Amino acid sequence: MSDLLRPEALFASIDYNPPKTDWMDVPVEIKPGRYCYAANPDSVNYLGLPHAHKWNPLEDDWGLPENWQEIIFNGIRERLHKYRSFKIFMDICVRCGACADKCHYFIGSGDPKNMPVLRAELLRSVYRGEFTTFGKIFGRFAGGRKLTSEVLKEWWYYFFQCSECRRCSVFCPYGIDTAEITIMGRELLNLLGLNIDWIATPVANCYRTGNHLGIQPHAFFDMLDFFCDDIEDITGIRPEPSFNKKGADILFITPSGDVFADPGTYTCMGYLILFEYLKREYGLDVTWSTYASEGGNFGFFTSHETMKRLNSKMYMEAERLGAKWILGGECGHMWRVIHQYMDTLNGPDFQAAHMETPVNPITGTVFKNAASTKMVHIAEFTADLIKNGKLNLNKKRNANVHLTWHDSCNPARGMGLLDEPRYVIKHVVDKFTEMPQGTIREQTFCCGGGAGLNAGENDELRMMGGLPRANAVKYVHEKYGVNMLGCVCAIDRAVLPNSMEYWVPEVDVCGLHELVGNALVFPGEQERETDLRGEDLPGEDG
Amino acid sequence: MKALYSLFLVFALAAIALVGAGALGMEHVFGLYIPFLAVAVFVVGFCLKVVGWGRSAVPFCIPTTCGQQESLPWIKQNSIDNPSTTGGVVMRMILEVLLFRSLFRNTKVDLHKGTRVTYGSSKWLWLGALAFHYAFLVIVIRHMRFFAEPVPGLISGIETLDSILQIGAPTLYLTDLVFVAAVTYLFLRRVVVPQIRYISQVQDYFPLFLILGIAFTGIFMRYFVKSDIISVKELTMGLVTFSWVIPEGIGVLFYIHLFLVSVLLMYFPLSKLMHMGGVFLSPTRNMNCASRKFRHINPWKFENVQYHTYPEYEDEFREKMVETGLPVDKPLEEGAE
Numbered sequence: 001m002s003d004l005l006r007p008e009a010l011f012a013s014i015d016y017n018p019p020k021t022d023w024m025d026v027p028v029e030i031k032p033g034r035y036c037y038a039a040n041p042d043s044v045n046y047l048g049l050p051h052a053h054k055w056n057p058l059e060d061d062w063g064l065p066e067n068w069q070e071i072i073f074n075g076i077r078e079r080l081h082k083y084r085s086f087k088i089f090m091d092i093c094v095r096c097g098a099c100a101d102k103c104h105y106f107i108g109s110g111d112p113k114n115m116p117v118l119r120a121e122l123l124r125s126v127y128r129g130e131f132t133t134f135g136k137i138f139g140r141f142a143g144g145r146k147l148t149s150e151v152l153k154e155w156w157y158y159f160f161q162c163s164e165c166r167r168c169s170v171f172c173p174y175g176i177d178t179a180e181i182t183i184m185g186r187e188l189l190n191l192l193g194l195n196i197d198w199i200a201t202p203v204a205n206c207y208r209t210g211n212h213l214g215i216q217p218h219a220f221f222d223m224l225d226f227f228c229d230d231i232e233d234i235t236g237i238r239p240e241p242s243f244n245k246k247g248a249d250i251l252f253i254t255p256s257g258d259v260f261a262d263p264g265t266y267t268c269m270g271y272l273i274l275f276e277y278l279k280r281e282y283g284l285d286v287t288w289s290t291y292a293s294e295g296g297n298f299g300f301f302t303s304h305e306t307m308k309r310l311n312s313k314m315y316m317e318a319e320r321l322g323a324k325w326i327l328g329g330e331c332g333h334m335w336r337v338i339h340q341y342m343d344t345l346n347g348p349d350f351q352a353a354h355m356e357t358p359v360n361p362i363t364g365t366v367f368k369n370a371a372s373t374k375m376v377h378i379a380e381f382t383a384d385l386i387k388n389g390k391l392n393l394n395k396k397r398n399a400n401v402h403l404t405w406h407d408s409c410n411p412a413r414g415m416g417l418l419d420e421p422r423y424v425i426k427h428v429v430d431k432f433t434e435m436p437q438g439t440i441r442e443q444t445f446c447c448g449g450g451a452g453l454n455a456g457e458n459d460e461l462r463m464m465g466g467l468p469r470a471n472a473v474k475y476v477h478e479k480y481g482v483n484m485l486g487c488v489c490a491i492d493r494a495v496l497p498n499s500m501e502y503w504v505p506e507v508d509v510c511g512l513h514e515l516v517g518n519a520l521v522f523p524g525e526q527e528r529e530t531d532l533r534g535e536d537l538p539g540e541d542g
Numbered sequence: 543m544k545a546l547y548s549l550f551l552v553f554a555l556a557a558i559a560l561v562g563a564g565a566l567g568m569e570h571v572f573g574l575y576i577p578f579l580a581v582a583v584f585v586v587g588f589c590l591k592v593v594g595w596g597r598s599a600v601p602f603c604i605p606t607t608c609g610q611q612e613s614l615p616w617i618k619q620n621s622i623d624n625p626s627t628t629g630g631v632v633m634r635m636i637l638e639v640l641l642f643r644s645l646f647r648n649t650k651v652d653l654h655k656g657t658r659v660t661y662g663s664s665k666w667l668w669l670g671a672l673a674f675h676y677a678f679l680v681i682v683i684r685h686m687r688f689f690a691e692p693v694p695g696l697i698s699g700i701e702t703l704d705s706i707l708q709i710g711a712p713t714l715y716l717t718d719l720v721f722v723a724a725v726t727y728l729f730l731r732r733v734v735v736p737q738i739r740y741i742s743q744v745q746d747y748f749p750l751f752l753i754l755g756i757a758f759t760g761i762f763m764r765y766f767v768k769s770d771i772i773s774v775k776e777l778t779m780g781l782v783t784f785s786w787v788i789p790e791g792i793g794v795l796f797y798i799h800l801f802l803v804s805v806l807l808m809y810f811p812l813s814k815l816m817h818m819g820g821v822f823l824s825p826t827r828n829m830n831c832a833s834r835k836f837r838h839i840n841p842w843k844f845e846n847v848q849y850h851t852y853p854e855y856e857d858e859f860r861e862k863m864v865e866t867g868l869p870v871d872k873p874l875e876e877g878a879e
Contacts, residue, residue, distance in 0.1 A: 087598045117741050174827075245869065291852050338834070
């Protein structure tokens with residue numbers, strides 16, 4: 001852990017003026033507080049990924065294989081051929097600088113190599129210097145440079161300072177997506193065993209136990225059972241969720257963060273309450289799975305192949321259980337993977353023939369937008385239920401809350417889930433205020449810890465990256481009295497509480513279905529005295 | 543420094559033409575061979591580059607969604623920024639290519655007292671870029687009169703519009719003014735804005751100076767030196783009809799102009815100027831966003847992928863699952879053999 005400065009001091013340290021020295025001549029300095037620890041070789045080994053070894057980013061020798069340059073060159077060559085995005089993004093950037101101040105890590109740190117354009121140039125310069133004739137002949141004059149171990153270290157440092165949030169790509173006139181470049185950069189680094197532990201170990205856990213946190217089946221059951229106890233205490237109603245149930249209509253998968261840590265746990269209680277309500281009222285048949293007990297996919301932050309390996313469990317489990325379609329919980333990059341990769345990656349191999357275009361069995365709504373992937377977002381599902389008058393909601397149960405809404409990066413820019421949650425919000429909360437334009441919807445900011453960067457040791461980086469989001473929250477907090485930041489992402493729910501505590505201590509963080517769980521009224525339910533957090537509810541007239 | 547290098551390079555190029563076509567009398571080389579070669583390099587290079595991109599696969603559907611998706615019928619979709627139909631994608635591309643829609647979103651970040659950050663509207667780059675590209679386009683179209691006899695009505699029409707203010711003789715083209723102003727702006731922001739200066743390379747200054755050099759030599763020929771336009775047209779018509787001639791009396795300024803244009807054409811496929819072709823192929827813009835509705839097929843396969851199957855999982859945890867009452871596929875005795 002580094003010694004984190006106080007917010008005012010950290011803010012005062014931001015300087016947007018770059019150094020005098022040309023960026024190619026500024027050697028990389030790996031600063032504590034801004035980097036994550038190296039991957040545990042056991043985790044890398046468990047997955048069978050290349051060159052597992054023990055190393056320390058702060059030491060000179062990173063234990064690279066003898067032929068590491070050759071490995072990287074072959075890796076680049078292969079990816080230029082396999083990914084048109086990569087090839088085009090290497091060739092066409094004009095360095096107009098429109099992306100420069102769009103990155104939350106640049107806004108919060110002022111480090112010029114956090115400008116998306118320069119982050120990409122780290123790799124692009126090597127592409128020019130080693131792969132293009134023009135660059136090979138003219139070298140630095142043509143913006144090219146050679147691949148040295150210093151350059152490799154710079155890659156590692158800065159590709160693990162990008163949360164693949166895609167905000168820069170919204171502003172780029174050619175749609176150059178730094179996420180795509182970071183993904184390639186990280187794949188290349190993984191060829192040399194240079195992952196970070198906050199990614200590698202969750203991936204290994206997920207591969208083995210079905211979820212990032214390594215929760216084994218009995219413990220997964222116990223945790224949800226524990227939530228059911230709490231729900232019974234608060235509402236007088238005990239949910240009876242089913243697990244690994246064959247023949248269930250719908251398989252439900254959510255990020256394991258919701259099972260594990262506050263405030264995600266309250267969101268998880270919200271799902272349990274909703275499903276119990278729907279089961280009692282309409283006979284909804286949903287099952288949880290302990291095998292596919294992870295919605296998120298840190299494999300996405302490792303390589304496309306690792307993403308495929310983890311994601312395959314969703315379709316495999318739907319096939320084994322005979323589920324008609326899959327319902328997905330609130331998570332950010334999980335939905336990027338589901339919306340843009342899943343059907344391509346695993347549909348042909350693992351999607352069972354018996355799966356159907358999702359239909360809400362209660363309203364009869366056909367989710368045509370999920371016809372091929374056969375997976376529906378729970379915000380779409382709940383919005384549909386509300387629209388059709390299937391839920392009895394009492395907003396007063398959320399009267400403590402003055403909400404603002406954080407559009408999570410991936411559902412916003414890798415899917416377009418913007419108005420579904422807002423529709424749900426309108427029906428479960430009275431006081432709702434949007435943050436300023438330019439900080440929401442497709443221009444939303446990352447929480448500061450996406451793409452596997454929510455470790456403890458990089459707290460300075462997370463607070464810097466969290467500044468733009470927190471700053472917009474602070475604005476609506478001070479101006480309108482907002483006290484709650486809602487989101488549909490488990491990483492947000494893990495990262496934003498820290499960032500709020502640091503920048504705007506008076507604001508809490510919640511998920512959408514926590515609010516739904518609070519507002520949902522069962523027939524004949526006892527009067528609730530507290531919300532799902534155990535905090536007193538205001539009186540009926542309060 | 544990088545700007546100076548580039549400026550020097552452009553001067554050097556001009557000097558080559560000055561000496562070559564002027565003092566050494568190599569009009570054939572600079573008037574015919576090099577331009578012809580340049581066009582060939584441009585066309586072949588451009589095509590090779592685009593074909594090269596085209597040969598790379600698009601394994602995943604990765605558009606950046608910049609608005610509400612198509613989901614429930616009563617939720618209003620943003621069918622341009624998050625298109626789910628081919629028509630929507632085409633519309634998105636048209637707005638991107640013709641109006642630089644993404645650049646229009648540009649903002650500028652500012653830090654304030656306390657810990658406040660603001661994002662102001664910043665349209666100058668968009669305006670400058672749009673002015674530059676459209677002025678360039680009009681100028682290129684105007685120049686087509688050198689390659690067609692009789693001059694098509696469209697080109698004459700554009701010329702008339704462009705000189706509508708009727709200032710001076712020959713009349714001033716508005717695009718000449720806009721063009722020089724826009725290029726100057728694009729150059730100045732690279733020098734003045736610290737972050738932009740930091741990211742700028744020789745490769746960014748060089749084309750700007752080259753283009754500026756082309757503009758100035760062109761402007762000089764038209765308004766000040768007044769080149770013999772009839773002879774010039776004789777040469778250019780010769781180029782396109784392959785009856786190569788070097789008429790008498792074309793000033794050396796013309797050869798400098800032509801040489802710089804030739805360099806630009808040859809440099810084009812090797813450089814970032816290829817964004818002209820690349821923008822059409824960018825997967826974050828030109829793909830249908832409804833990727834849960836339509837399956838995108840990856841043309842290549844992952845080889846030898848290892849999966850962790852349910853039976854393997856159950857084998858490891860069966861005992862604990864049975865203890866907790868979770869259903870298992872194989873009973874405990876059988877699995878514990």
